[in-house]
Amino acid sequence: MQGTLPSSPLGGSTTVQHVSHTVEEGTGKGPSTGRWKMEAVVFILSLVDCCALIFLSVYFIITLSDLECDYINARACCSKLNKWVIPEMVGQCLSTMLMLVSMHWFTFFLNLPVAAWNIYRYVKVPLGNMGVFDPTEIHNRGQLKSHMKEAMIKLGYHLLCFFIYLYSMILALIND
Amino acid sequence: GGHYPSLPLGYQNAAPPLTQTLVPVPLSQPLGGPGPAQLSPSLAAMSLQSSTPEALRVVNLLQERNLLPPIPIPPPTPCLQQDLQKINCNPEVFRSTLTSIPQTQSLLNKAKMPLGLLLHPFKDLSQLPVVTSSTIVRCRSCRTYINPFVSFLDQRRWKCNLCYRVNDVPEEFMYNPVSRSYGEPHKRPEVQNATIEFIAPSEYMLRPPQPAVYLFHSSTCVFCQSLLDNIKLPGDSRTKIGFVTFDSTIHFYNLQEGLSQPQMLIVSDIDDIFLPTPDSLLVNLNECKELVQDLLKSLPTLFQKTMETQSALGSALQAAYKLLLPTGGRMSVFQTQLPNLGVGALQSREDPNQRASAKDVQHLSPATDFYKKLALDCSGQQVAVDLFLLSSQYCDLASLGCISRYSAGSVYYYPSYHHQHNPAQVECFQRDLKRYLTRKIGFEAVMRIRCSKGMSIHTFHGNFFVRSTDLLSLPNVNPDAGFAVQMSIEENLDDMQIVSFQAALLYTSSKGERRIRVHTLCLPVVNSLSDIFAGADVQAITGLLACMAVDRSATASLSDARDAMTNAAIDSLASYRQSVLSIQQPGLLAPACLRLFPLFILALLKQKAFRTGTSTRLDDRLFAMCQLKYQPLVYSMLMIHPALYRVDDLSDEGALNINERTVPQPRVLQLSVEKLSREAAFLMDAGTVMYLWVGRSCQPAFLTQVLGVSSYAAVPDNLHLLPELDTAESQRTRAFIGWLRDQRPFFPPLHVIRWVSFLGFIRSNMIEDRTESALSYYEFLLHLQQQISK
Numbered sequence: 001m002q003g004t005l006p007s008s009p010l011g012g013s014t015t016v017q018h019v020s021h022t023v024e025e026g027t028g029k030g031p032s033t034g035r036w037k038m039e040a041v042v043f044i045l046s047l048v049d050c051c052a053l054i055f056l057s058v059y060f061i062i063t064l065s066d067l068e069c070d071y072i073n074a075r076a077c078c079s080k081l082n083k084w085v086i087p088e089m090v091g092q093c094l095s096t097m098l099m100l101v102s103m104h105w106f107t108f109f110l111n112l113p114v115a116a117w118n119i120y121r122y123v124k125v126p127l128g129n130m131g132v133f134d135p136t137e138i139h140n141r142g143q144l145k146s147h148m149k150e151a152m153i154k155l156g157y158h159l160l161c162f163f164i165y166l167y168s169m170i171l172a173l174i175n176d
Numbered sequence: 177g178g179h180y181p182s183l184p185l186g187y188q189n190a191a192p193p194l195t196q197t198l199v200p201v202p203l204s205q206p207l208g209g210p211g212p213a214q215l216s217p218s219l220a221a222m223s224l225q226s227s228t229p230e231a232l233r234v235v236n237l238l239q240e241r242n243l244l245p246p247i248p249i250p251p252p253t254p255c256l257q258q259d260l261q262k263i264n265c266n267p268e269v270f271r272s273t274l275t276s277i278p279q280t281q282s283l284l285n286k287a288k289m290p291l292g293l294l295l296h297p298f299k300d301l302s303q304l305p306v307v308t309s310s311t312i313v314r315c316r317s318c319r320t321y322i323n324p325f326v327s328f329l330d331q332r333r334w335k336c337n338l339c340y341r342v343n344d345v346p347e348e349f350m351y352n353p354v355s356r357s358y359g360e361p362h363k364r365p366e367v368q369n370a371t372i373e374f375i376a377p378s379e380y381m382l383r384p385p386q387p388a389v390y391l392f393h394s395s396t397c398v399f400c401q402s403l404l405d406n407i408k409l410p411g412d413s414r415t416k417i418g419f420v421t422f423d424s425t426i427h428f429y430n431l432q433e434g435l436s437q438p439q440m441l442i443v444s445d446i447d448d449i450f451l452p453t454p455d456s457l458l459v460n461l462n463e464c465k466e467l468v469q470d471l472l473k474s475l476p477t478l479f480q481k482t483m484e485t486q487s488a489l490g491s492a493l494q495a496a497y498k499l500l501l502p503t504g505g506r507m508s509v510f511q512t513q514l515p516n517l518g519v520g521a522l523q524s525r526e527d528p529n530q531r532a533s534a535k536d537v538q539h540l541s542p543a544t545d546f547y548k549k550l551a552l553d554c555s556g557q558q559v560a561v562d563l564f565l566l567s568s569q570y571c572d573l574a575s576l577g578c579i580s581r582y583s584a585g586s587v588y589y590y591p592s593y594h595h596q597h598n599p600a601q602v603e604c605f606q607r608d609l610k611r612y613l614t615r616k617i618g619f620e621a622v623m624r625i626r627c628s629k630g631m632s633i634h635t636f637h638g639n640f641f642v643r644s645t646d647l648l649s650l651p652n653v654n655p656d657a658g659f660a661v662q663m664s665i666e667e668n669l670d671d672m673q674i675v676s677f678q679a680a681l682l683y684t685s686s687k688g689e690r691r692i693r694v695h696t697l698c699l700p701v702v703n704s705l706s707d708i709f710a711g712a713d714v715q716a717i718t719g720l721l722a723c724m725a726v727d728r729s730a731t732a733s734l735s736d737a738r739d740a741m742t743n744a745a746i747d748s749l750a751s752y753r754q755s756v757l758s759i760q761q762p763g764l765l766a767p768a769c770l771r772l773f774p775l776f777i778l779a780l781l782k783q784k785a786f787r788t789g790t791s792t793r794l795d796d797r798l799f800a801m802c803q804l805k806y807q808p809l810v811y812s813m814l815m816i817h818p819a820l821y822r823v824d825d826l827s828d829e830g831a832l833n834i835n836e837r838t839v840p841q842p843r844v845l846q847l848s849v850e851k852l853s854r855e856a857a858f859l860m861d862a863g864t865v866m867y868l869w870v871g872r873s874c875q876p877a878f879l880t881q882v883l884g885v886s887s888y889a890a891v892p893d894n895l896h897l898l899p900e901l902d903t904a905e906s907q908r909t910r911a912f913i914g915w916l917r918d919q920r921p922f923f924p925p926l927h928v929i930r931w932v933s934f935l936g937f938i939r940s941n942m943i944e945d946r947t948e949s950a951l952s953y954y955e956f957l958l959h960l961q962q963q964i965s966k
Contacts, residue, residue: 074643074644075556075643126541126542128544128578130549136582139644140634140635140636
């Protein structure tokens with residue numbers, strides 16, 4: 001029913017209702033419970049994913065600042081960070097896919113640029129470089145600083161996403 | 177007791193060197209020799225602002241044609257107080273692009289010139305003070321070594337000139353062993369010399385100093401004779417030597433003492449390398465000298481029999497690395513073809529049809545990270561890899577060069593090496609190899625470059641690995657390597673009148689002694705654009721721009737790099753025009769200190785490394801790029817803008833008298849065809865090679881008395897040695913060429929060329945002339961003027 005559903009903070013209530021309609025027909029479950037269960041599951045999963053990405057960003061920041069302060073050398077730092085580039089990409093893409101599949105367009109378009117940027121960064125590594133973090137180049141042309149900035153921005157962004165998912169998850173659970 | 181040098185209060189408006197560009201400074205200038213500032217004491221009171229110093233004299237480049245000074249350009253002298261400048265570091269060792277440092281980053285950005293340092297820290301020096309001291313005095317917080325530019329607050333405390341921390345003078349430092357006096361720490365040699373070497377105590381060793389270990393790794397036998405002749409490699413009684421040869425399999429040589437002849441062990445499993453015997457592959461050179469000599473004599477016969485065309489370089493390098501792993505040392509790799517087997521196999525990426533492409537050049541960056549990874553592994557174990565490439569085919573120097581670039585090795589390239597058909601290259605190789613085997617060497621070295629508070633280094637150029645911030649890892653350090661760094665100004669240098677830079681190189685000498693060589697440079701801080709322009713060092717700026725352009729070609733593209741170089745000239749001259757020039761005149765105006773800047777930029781654009789439109793082999797291009805980054809500035813400049821002299825009319829006028837030999841000093845000529853003539857002979861000195869051109873109508877006197885031939889037609893094609901005739905002209909010519917060669921540690925071969933073959937060189941070497949793919953100097957100036965007026 002149009003009137004009873006609360007207006008979603010994420011978008012017009014119209015969109016949400018369309019989704020609920022299809023879920024109802026597809027699963028054959030009760031109209032509200034099935035949809036909100038899916039929502040809750042989706043948001044719980046993305047919350048967990050987002051947590052992992054936050055920890056990963058923090059790990060990147062700590063390792064890069066260790067390099068800045070001479071606690072580790074360039075080779076050790078870069079091999080540590082290169083190991084986590086693909087997991088980070090996978091986590092970000094997973095989050096994006098989740099949002100796409102559950103058709104939450106706002107969060108999808110929120111996740112898409114970062115996922116695209118991660119993929120672009122990975123693909124654009126020159127053949128002669130040892131990964132996204134190259135120990136011979138990291139001290140040149142301010143790369144250390146730019147990687148640090150990137151990690152900080154991602155941290156802030158993931159925190160923002162975390163709270164958005166948290167709110168949506170709570171919303172989904174309440175309405176369950 | 178006496179007084180102590182107080183904090184430097186604002187440098188006096190010191191005499192701007194009026195004779196800056198005209199005072200000849202011979203390259204063998206003693207350390208911290210008197211600069212031109214001392215020659216005009218009466219001008220000491222003049223301020224920079226009131227009269228225009230020579231460096232800022234306005235030059236209209238479009239009108240004045242003859243800009244090249246007749247003698248090689250000396251480096252500019254920083255505008256410091258005389259007593260500071262007298263002890264300042266030798267510019268051949270430590271040089272800045274701007275001898276007056278801007279006060280703020282925004283001021284530097286306005287000047288549009290790069291700020292950087294060019295170093296040659298391990299240069300062979302004729303005078304080097306060496307200090308053995310139980311305590312090496314260093315700042316407590318920033319660990320700077322005590323240097324001539326610190327200030328003593330009283331007898332017991334000194335203030336660091338890099339971080340401004342006050343430190344205590346240790347008791348032992350109060351005694352001066354040189355003058356046997358007590359209580360005058362400022363007279364100690366560490367505080368009187370900007371370049372000094374310490375013998376390092378045991379705190380500076382991570383492990384006992386390593387012996388000299390040399391491994392020769394080859395798929396050919398070209399080095400054998402030279403090594404036999406120079407078997408006394410630098411080292412002491414612990415020196416070790418080893419050999420590895422390879423083709424599609426890897427061959428080790430058991431040289432154990434007691435064997436009657438060397439034993440060859442072949443490992444054919446190149447995918448899983450193992451060392452066939454645990455020791456006796458690297459043996460003590462003194463104990464097993466006969467076996468080593470036997471091996472060197474028999475290697476050429478071994479190689480003659482093989483018809484192999486496969487090269488498993490990657491696996492062989494891994495095997496050699498395993499061999500050198502425990503001790504560190506130097507690996508010399510001689511390679512004659514593209515490695516095509518096993519790990520690290522490379523493809524032939526060059527398209528011969530694209531050599532003369534006017535558009536972008538591809539494949540300037542490595543194809544694989546195998547050699548880079550191996551170089552980093554080597555660097556971690558103090559192994560340096562030097563690469564000798566003797567091949568006429570494409571060898572992917574972009575990828576192979578990485579093995580030397582990050583392990584502090586050097587690359588040598590002989591593209592047309594053939595033992596029968598090209599004796600000039602063979603001689604060049606033999607001489608280079610002799611220098612390589614006998615020159616001074618330092619092992620397991622690290623270098624740290626420190627700057628005054630407020631400045632920081634953001635990019636490094638040269639063959640080394642930057643292990644952590646400002647710490648360069650150099651498994652081997654040799655006297656022919658140059659380095660460059662770029663700096664930025666993080667905090668405004670408001671209260672400082674001078675800033676200092678210190679390069680400290682900690683190394684193990686070939687005799688197993690741990691030593692620290694420290695160089696300190698001091699420069700004034702200025703806050704006006706005109707002062708910055710007055711202190712610009714055009715050669716250092718060109719050298720640094722060349723390094724930056726090489727980086728840009730690899731990371732972005734060659735056309736980007738070319739545009740960036742042209743923009744450097746446009747931006748700096750535009751900035752001069754807008755901010756410094758008081759009277760706007762038409763034409764292309766430049767300060768006198770930068771008048772050669774457009775010429776040098778054009779020379780870079782026409783250099784083999786960056787030129788487009790002229791057929792250039794990819795490996796040749798890459799080697800030129802390697803050289804621009806690796807060579808010290810003075811040789812890079814000769815490579816970029818060779819010196820041209822007329823040699824058929826040498827006279828004793830103005831000649832130097834060195835070692836009872838009269839060395840004529842002909843004028844340096846512009847690189848333009850209009851300076852050449854068929855009735856003369858010219859010598860072009862390009863640093864690593866020299867050309868002697870003989871004009872078609874050259875005076876017969878020159879032909880007979882210097883070349884020893886009766887006529888022009890009789891000049892042989894491959895002449896590379898001047899006959900030692902008894903005539904005055906022959907003596908003068910040979911004295912001049914010998915003097916040029918003596919100034920550099922390597923031996924540039926001489927090619928005597930007749931007019932007929934001459935035309936091929938015009939395009940590449942006469943920088944000021946137009947070619948079908950590049951502008952002439954005048955057209956380039958017009959292009960700059962057009963861009964500046966936009």
